[in-house]
Amino acid sequence: VGISNTSSLKYNPGLMNSLELPGMIEISEMIVAGALVREESRGSHWRTDFPTRDDQRWLKHTMARYAPEGPQFSYTEVEITDYEPKARTY
Amino acid sequence: MNRKPEHTDSEYTFKLFRLDPEKAQEPCYDTYRIGFPRGTTVLEALLHIQETEDDSIAFRFSCRSAVCGSCGMLVNGAPVLACRTQLSSLIGDQVLVEPLPNMEVIRDFIVDTAPFWKSYRMVEPWLHSNGDPVPEKERLQSPRAVRKLEPYINCVLCACCYGACPVIGFDEEYIGPAAIAKLFRFMRDSRDRRGTAFLERVNRRAGVWNCRTIFRCIDACPKDIRPTDTIEALRREMVLYRFKKFFRLVR
Helix, strand or coil: CCCCCCCCCCCCHHHHHHHHHHHHHHHHHHHHHHHHHCCCCECCECCCCCCCCCHHHHCEEEEEECCCCCCEEEEEECCCCCCCCCCCCC | CCCCCCCCCEEEEEEEEECCCCCCCCCEEEEEEEEECCCCEHHHHHHHHHHHCCCCCCCCCCCCCCCCCCCEEEECCEEEEHHHCEHHHCCCCEEEEECCCCCCEEECCEECCHHHHHHHHHCCCCCCCCCCCCCCCCCCCCHHHHHHHHHHHCCCCCCHHHHHCHHHHHCCCCCCHHHHHHHHHHHCCCCCCCCHHHHHHHCCCCCHHHCCCCCHHHHHCCCCCCHHHHHHHHHHHHHHHHHHHHCCCCC
Protein backbone atom coordinates (compact mmCIF):
# COMPACT_ATOMS: atom_id res chain seq x y z
CA VAL A 1 0.00 0.00 0.00
CA GLY A 2 1.01 3.56 -0.51
CA ILE A 3 -0.40 7.04 -0.65
CA SER A 4 -0.32 8.99 -3.87
CA ASN A 5 0.59 12.56 -3.06
CA THR A 6 -1.57 14.00 -5.84
CA SER A 7 -4.71 12.93 -4.03
CA SER A 8 -6.83 14.98 -1.61
CA LEU A 9 -7.67 13.76 1.92
CA LYS A 10 -11.33 13.18 1.10
CA TYR A 11 -12.05 9.44 0.69
CA ASN A 12 -8.38 8.72 0.04
CA PRO A 13 -8.23 4.92 -0.39
CA GLY A 14 -4.41 4.72 -0.28
CA LEU A 15 -4.37 6.59 3.03
CA MET A 16 -7.25 4.50 4.42
CA ASN A 17 -5.46 1.23 3.54
CA SER A 18 -2.22 2.50 5.05
CA LEU A 19 -3.97 3.40 8.31
CA GLU A 20 -5.78 0.07 8.49
CA LEU A 21 -2.89 -2.24 7.57
CA PRO A 22 -0.93 -2.25 10.89
CA GLY A 23 -4.07 -3.18 12.84
CA MET A 24 -4.96 -5.86 10.29
CA ILE A 25 -1.54 -7.48 10.67
CA GLU A 26 -1.87 -7.57 14.46
CA ILE A 27 -5.40 -9.00 14.31
CA SER A 28 -4.26 -11.61 11.75
CA GLU A 29 -1.43 -12.70 14.04
CA MET A 30 -3.90 -13.04 16.92
CA ILE A 31 -6.35 -15.12 14.83
CA VAL A 32 -3.63 -17.47 13.54
CA ALA A 33 -1.99 -17.89 16.96
CA GLY A 34 -5.36 -18.62 18.59
CA ALA A 35 -6.21 -21.14 15.86
CA LEU A 36 -2.88 -22.96 16.28
CA VAL A 37 -3.54 -23.46 19.99
CA ARG A 38 -7.04 -24.81 19.35
CA GLU A 39 -6.20 -28.40 18.37
CA GLU A 40 -9.57 -29.44 16.94
CA SER A 41 -12.01 -28.59 14.14
CA ARG A 42 -15.15 -26.57 14.91
CA GLY A 43 -17.39 -24.84 12.38
CA SER A 44 -15.28 -22.76 10.01
CA HIS A 45 -12.17 -23.43 12.11
CA TRP A 46 -11.06 -26.52 10.21
CA ARG A 47 -7.70 -28.29 10.64
CA THR A 48 -6.49 -31.24 8.59
CA ASP A 49 -4.25 -32.35 11.50
CA PHE A 50 -7.20 -32.29 13.96
CA PRO A 51 -10.27 -33.04 11.81
CA THR A 52 -12.78 -33.69 14.60
CA ARG A 53 -14.47 -31.60 17.27
CA ASP A 54 -13.21 -32.05 20.79
CA ASP A 55 -15.77 -30.79 23.32
CA GLN A 56 -13.75 -32.35 26.16
CA ARG A 57 -10.88 -29.92 25.66
CA TRP A 58 -12.22 -27.13 23.49
CA LEU A 59 -15.83 -26.30 24.33
CA LYS A 60 -14.72 -22.86 25.47
CA HIS A 61 -14.24 -19.32 24.19
CA THR A 62 -10.76 -18.11 23.31
CA MET A 63 -10.05 -14.69 24.80
CA ALA A 64 -7.06 -12.84 23.37
CA ARG A 65 -5.21 -9.94 24.93
CA TYR A 66 -2.55 -7.71 23.53
CA ALA A 67 0.99 -7.99 24.91
CA PRO A 68 4.15 -6.52 23.38
CA GLU A 69 5.66 -10.03 23.02
CA GLY A 70 2.59 -11.36 21.17
CA PRO A 71 -1.07 -12.23 21.81
CA GLN A 72 -1.91 -13.76 25.21
CA PHE A 73 -4.74 -16.28 25.45
CA SER A 74 -7.15 -17.23 28.19
CA TYR A 75 -10.41 -19.18 28.04
CA THR A 76 -13.95 -18.76 29.35
CA GLU A 77 -16.88 -21.13 29.78
CA VAL A 78 -19.53 -21.44 27.06
CA GLU A 79 -22.98 -20.69 28.41
CA ILE A 80 -25.35 -23.19 26.79
CA THR A 81 -29.00 -22.20 26.87
CA ASP A 82 -31.79 -23.75 24.77
CA TYR A 83 -29.66 -25.29 22.06
CA GLU A 84 -27.14 -28.06 22.74
CA PRO A 85 -24.09 -27.73 20.48
CA LYS A 86 -24.01 -30.29 17.70
CA ALA A 87 -21.97 -30.97 14.60
CA ARG A 88 -22.68 -29.08 11.39
CA THR A 89 -23.32 -31.79 8.88
CA TYR A 90 -24.39 -29.76 5.87
CA MET B 1 -11.06 -38.32 -17.59
CA ASN B 2 -12.46 -35.36 -19.43
CA ARG B 3 -10.69 -32.18 -18.46
CA LYS B 4 -11.99 -28.71 -18.95
CA PRO B 5 -9.76 -26.51 -21.09
CA GLU B 6 -7.45 -24.23 -19.14
CA HIS B 7 -9.01 -20.98 -18.13
CA THR B 8 -7.71 -18.16 -20.23
CA ASP B 9 -8.07 -14.55 -19.19
CA SER B 10 -10.23 -12.26 -21.27
CA GLU B 11 -8.95 -8.76 -21.87
CA TYR B 12 -11.11 -5.78 -21.05
CA THR B 13 -10.73 -2.07 -21.60
CA PHE B 14 -11.70 -0.20 -18.45
CA LYS B 15 -12.70 3.42 -18.74
CA LEU B 16 -13.00 4.89 -15.27
CA PHE B 17 -14.67 8.20 -14.40
CA ARG B 18 -12.30 10.24 -12.28
CA LEU B 19 -13.23 13.38 -10.36
CA ASP B 20 -11.77 14.86 -7.22
CA PRO B 21 -13.79 18.07 -6.80
CA GLU B 22 -11.09 19.49 -4.54
CA LYS B 23 -8.57 19.20 -7.37
CA ALA B 24 -10.54 19.61 -10.58
CA GLN B 25 -13.75 21.11 -11.94
CA GLU B 26 -14.28 18.60 -14.74
CA PRO B 27 -14.08 14.81 -14.66
CA CYS B 28 -11.64 12.87 -16.80
CA TYR B 29 -11.49 9.20 -17.74
CA ASP B 30 -8.59 6.83 -17.02
CA THR B 31 -8.18 3.85 -19.32
CA TYR B 32 -6.67 0.45 -18.51
CA ARG B 33 -6.44 -2.69 -20.63
CA ILE B 34 -6.26 -5.74 -18.34
CA GLY B 35 -7.05 -9.46 -18.57
CA PHE B 36 -9.22 -11.17 -15.96
CA PRO B 37 -10.34 -14.79 -15.53
CA ARG B 38 -13.96 -15.79 -16.04
CA GLY B 39 -16.07 -15.06 -12.97
CA THR B 40 -14.31 -11.81 -12.07
CA THR B 41 -16.74 -9.11 -10.93
CA VAL B 42 -16.50 -5.40 -11.68
CA LEU B 43 -15.75 -4.80 -7.99
CA GLU B 44 -12.88 -7.31 -8.00
CA ALA B 45 -11.51 -5.67 -11.13
CA LEU B 46 -11.69 -2.22 -9.52
CA LEU B 47 -9.94 -3.51 -6.39
CA HIS B 48 -7.22 -5.02 -8.59
CA ILE B 49 -6.75 -1.77 -10.50
CA GLN B 50 -6.69 0.16 -7.22
CA GLU B 51 -4.03 -2.21 -5.88
CA THR B 52 -1.79 -2.45 -8.94
CA GLU B 53 -2.37 0.70 -11.01
CA ASP B 54 -3.68 3.65 -9.01
CA ASP B 55 -4.44 3.63 -5.28
CA SER B 56 -6.33 6.92 -5.49
CA ILE B 57 -9.39 5.43 -7.24
CA ALA B 58 -12.20 5.87 -4.71
CA PHE B 59 -15.34 3.75 -4.40
CA ARG B 60 -17.52 2.38 -1.61
CA PHE B 61 -17.78 -1.34 -1.00
CA SER B 62 -18.06 -3.70 1.92
CA CYS B 63 -19.65 -7.15 1.75
CA ARG B 64 -18.76 -8.19 -1.85
CA SER B 65 -21.93 -10.31 -1.91
CA ALA B 66 -24.84 -7.97 -2.71
CA VAL B 67 -26.17 -7.55 0.82
CA CYS B 68 -24.66 -4.26 2.01
CA GLY B 69 -25.74 -2.09 -0.93
CA SER B 70 -22.56 0.03 -0.86
CA CYS B 71 -21.16 -0.46 -4.37
CA GLY B 72 -23.95 0.92 -6.56
CA MET B 73 -22.44 2.54 -9.66
CA LEU B 74 -22.99 2.89 -13.39
CA VAL B 75 -21.40 0.14 -15.47
CA ASN B 76 -21.77 0.71 -19.21
CA GLY B 77 -24.55 3.15 -18.37
CA ALA B 78 -26.59 0.78 -16.19
CA PRO B 79 -26.96 1.28 -12.42
CA VAL B 80 -25.70 -1.95 -10.83
CA LEU B 81 -24.01 -3.35 -7.75
CA ALA B 82 -20.39 -3.75 -8.87
CA CYS B 83 -20.03 -6.87 -6.70
CA ARG B 84 -22.79 -8.81 -8.44
CA THR B 85 -21.88 -7.80 -12.00
CA GLN B 86 -19.47 -10.15 -13.70
CA LEU B 87 -17.27 -8.83 -16.48
CA SER B 88 -18.31 -11.79 -18.64
CA SER B 89 -21.95 -10.65 -18.40
CA LEU B 90 -21.16 -7.39 -20.20
CA ILE B 91 -21.58 -7.09 -23.94
CA GLY B 92 -18.16 -6.66 -25.55
CA ASP B 93 -14.86 -5.89 -23.83
CA GLN B 94 -15.51 -2.25 -22.89
CA VAL B 95 -16.13 -1.53 -19.21
CA LEU B 96 -17.20 2.06 -18.59
CA VAL B 97 -17.55 2.77 -14.88
CA GLU B 98 -19.16 5.98 -13.62
CA PRO B 99 -20.86 7.21 -10.42
CA LEU B 100 -24.64 6.91 -9.94
CA PRO B 101 -26.48 9.90 -11.44
CA ASN B 102 -28.87 12.24 -9.56
CA MET B 103 -26.43 12.76 -6.69
CA GLU B 104 -23.39 15.00 -6.20
CA VAL B 105 -20.02 13.36 -6.76
CA ILE B 106 -17.86 13.42 -3.63
CA ARG B 107 -15.05 11.63 -5.40
CA ASP B 108 -14.78 9.23 -8.37
CA PHE B 109 -17.64 6.68 -7.90
CA ILE B 110 -18.60 7.96 -4.45
CA VAL B 111 -21.73 10.11 -4.46
CA ASP B 112 -23.46 12.05 -1.69
CA THR B 113 -26.46 9.86 -0.84
CA ALA B 114 -27.92 12.41 1.64
CA PRO B 115 -31.01 13.20 -0.52
CA PHE B 116 -31.74 9.46 -0.83
CA TRP B 117 -31.72 9.06 2.97
CA LYS B 118 -33.78 12.23 3.43
CA SER B 119 -36.53 10.67 1.27
CA TYR B 120 -36.21 7.40 3.13
CA ARG B 121 -36.70 9.08 6.51
CA MET B 122 -39.74 10.94 5.19
CA VAL B 123 -41.79 7.71 5.04
CA GLU B 124 -40.85 6.84 8.66
CA PRO B 125 -39.54 3.36 7.82
CA TRP B 126 -40.21 1.76 11.17
CA LEU B 127 -43.15 -0.07 12.73
CA HIS B 128 -45.95 2.27 13.84
CA SER B 129 -47.72 0.45 16.66
CA ASN B 130 -49.98 3.46 17.36
CA GLY B 131 -50.65 2.51 20.95
CA ASP B 132 -50.93 -1.25 20.39
CA PRO B 133 -49.86 -2.87 23.65
CA VAL B 134 -46.22 -3.88 23.65
CA PRO B 135 -46.14 -7.69 23.58
CA GLU B 136 -43.94 -9.66 25.95
CA LYS B 137 -42.10 -11.31 23.07
CA GLU B 138 -42.22 -10.58 19.34
CA ARG B 139 -45.27 -9.43 17.36
CA LEU B 140 -46.37 -12.57 15.56
CA GLN B 141 -47.27 -12.71 11.89
CA SER B 142 -48.69 -15.49 9.75
CA PRO B 143 -46.41 -16.93 7.04
CA ARG B 144 -48.95 -15.69 4.52
CA ALA B 145 -48.70 -12.13 5.84
CA VAL B 146 -44.90 -12.31 5.71
CA ARG B 147 -44.93 -13.50 2.09
CA LYS B 148 -46.74 -10.31 1.10
CA LEU B 149 -43.82 -8.24 2.38
CA GLU B 150 -40.94 -10.45 1.39
CA PRO B 151 -40.05 -8.91 -1.98
CA TYR B 152 -39.88 -5.43 -0.38
CA ILE B 153 -37.90 -6.52 2.67
CA ASN B 154 -35.09 -7.52 0.29
CA CYS B 155 -34.21 -3.88 -0.43
CA VAL B 156 -30.53 -3.23 0.41
CA LEU B 157 -30.85 0.58 0.06
CA CYS B 158 -28.17 0.75 -2.64
CA ALA B 159 -29.84 3.75 -4.33
CA CYS B 160 -29.51 2.17 -7.80
CA CYS B 161 -33.21 2.98 -8.42
CA TYR B 162 -32.68 6.51 -7.13
CA GLY B 163 -29.83 6.95 -9.62
CA ALA B 164 -31.86 5.37 -12.43
CA CYS B 165 -35.01 7.49 -11.98
CA PRO B 166 -35.30 10.10 -14.75
CA VAL B 167 -37.82 12.13 -12.69
CA ILE B 168 -35.27 12.86 -9.95
CA GLY B 169 -33.06 14.22 -12.73
CA PHE B 170 -35.44 17.15 -13.28
CA ASP B 171 -37.26 17.25 -9.91
CA GLU B 172 -34.79 16.82 -7.07
CA GLU B 173 -37.62 17.14 -4.54
CA TYR B 174 -39.17 13.92 -5.89
CA ILE B 175 -39.09 11.24 -3.20
CA GLY B 176 -37.93 8.47 -5.55
CA PRO B 177 -38.71 4.76 -5.92
CA ALA B 178 -37.00 3.18 -2.87
CA ALA B 179 -38.78 5.31 -0.25
CA ILE B 180 -42.21 4.63 -1.74
CA ALA B 181 -41.53 0.88 -2.00
CA LYS B 182 -40.54 1.01 1.68
CA LEU B 183 -43.72 2.87 2.61
CA PHE B 184 -45.73 0.27 0.67
CA ARG B 185 -43.91 -2.45 2.62
CA PHE B 186 -45.10 -0.95 5.93
CA MET B 187 -48.63 -0.20 4.66
CA ARG B 188 -48.92 -3.92 3.80
CA ASP B 189 -47.46 -5.09 7.13
CA SER B 190 -50.12 -6.81 9.27
CA ARG B 191 -48.44 -5.43 12.41
CA ASP B 192 -48.31 -1.80 11.29
CA ARG B 193 -51.07 0.55 12.46
CA ARG B 194 -50.22 3.76 10.62
CA GLY B 195 -53.42 3.55 8.58
CA THR B 196 -54.34 4.93 5.19
CA ALA B 197 -54.29 8.52 6.46
CA PHE B 198 -50.48 8.28 6.51
CA LEU B 199 -50.61 8.34 2.69
CA GLU B 200 -51.29 12.10 2.88
CA ARG B 201 -47.56 12.36 3.47
CA VAL B 202 -46.82 11.28 -0.12
CA ASN B 203 -50.00 12.78 -1.61
CA ARG B 204 -48.24 15.56 -3.49
CA ARG B 205 -46.36 16.13 -6.69
CA ALA B 206 -42.97 15.31 -5.14
CA GLY B 207 -44.59 12.28 -3.50
CA VAL B 208 -46.23 9.52 -5.54
CA TRP B 209 -47.72 11.77 -8.23
CA ASN B 210 -44.59 12.78 -10.14
CA CYS B 211 -43.74 9.21 -11.18
CA ARG B 212 -44.03 8.95 -14.99
CA THR B 213 -44.03 5.13 -14.99
CA ILE B 214 -40.82 4.90 -17.00
CA PHE B 215 -39.97 1.68 -15.10
CA ARG B 216 -36.23 2.39 -14.95
CA CYS B 217 -36.28 1.59 -11.21
CA ILE B 218 -37.57 -1.91 -11.96
CA ASP B 219 -34.74 -2.48 -14.45
CA ALA B 220 -32.19 -1.11 -11.99
CA CYS B 221 -33.15 -3.01 -8.83
CA PRO B 222 -30.52 -5.69 -8.07
CA LYS B 223 -33.04 -7.41 -5.79
CA ASP B 224 -35.88 -7.59 -8.35
CA ILE B 225 -38.14 -5.30 -6.39
CA ARG B 226 -40.73 -3.54 -8.55
CA PRO B 227 -41.01 -0.02 -7.08
CA THR B 228 -43.25 1.28 -9.90
CA ASP B 229 -45.90 -1.28 -8.97
CA THR B 230 -45.91 0.01 -5.39
CA ILE B 231 -46.23 3.63 -6.57
CA GLU B 232 -49.22 2.64 -8.71
CA ALA B 233 -50.74 0.67 -5.84
CA LEU B 234 -50.44 3.57 -3.38
CA ARG B 235 -51.98 5.94 -5.95
CA ARG B 236 -54.96 3.63 -6.34
CA GLU B 237 -55.29 3.34 -2.59
CA MET B 238 -55.17 7.10 -2.22
CA VAL B 239 -57.90 7.71 -4.79
CA LEU B 240 -60.08 5.06 -3.16
CA TYR B 241 -59.40 6.63 0.24
CA ARG B 242 -60.53 10.02 -1.06
CA PHE B 243 -63.77 8.54 -2.40
CA LYS B 244 -64.47 6.75 0.85
CA LYS B 245 -63.76 9.92 2.74
CA PHE B 246 -66.12 11.88 0.49
CA PHE B 247 -68.93 9.42 1.14
CA ARG B 248 -68.11 9.42 4.84
CA LEU B 249 -67.15 5.73 4.77
CA VAL B 250 -63.93 6.51 6.64
CA ARG B 251 -62.91 9.34 8.88
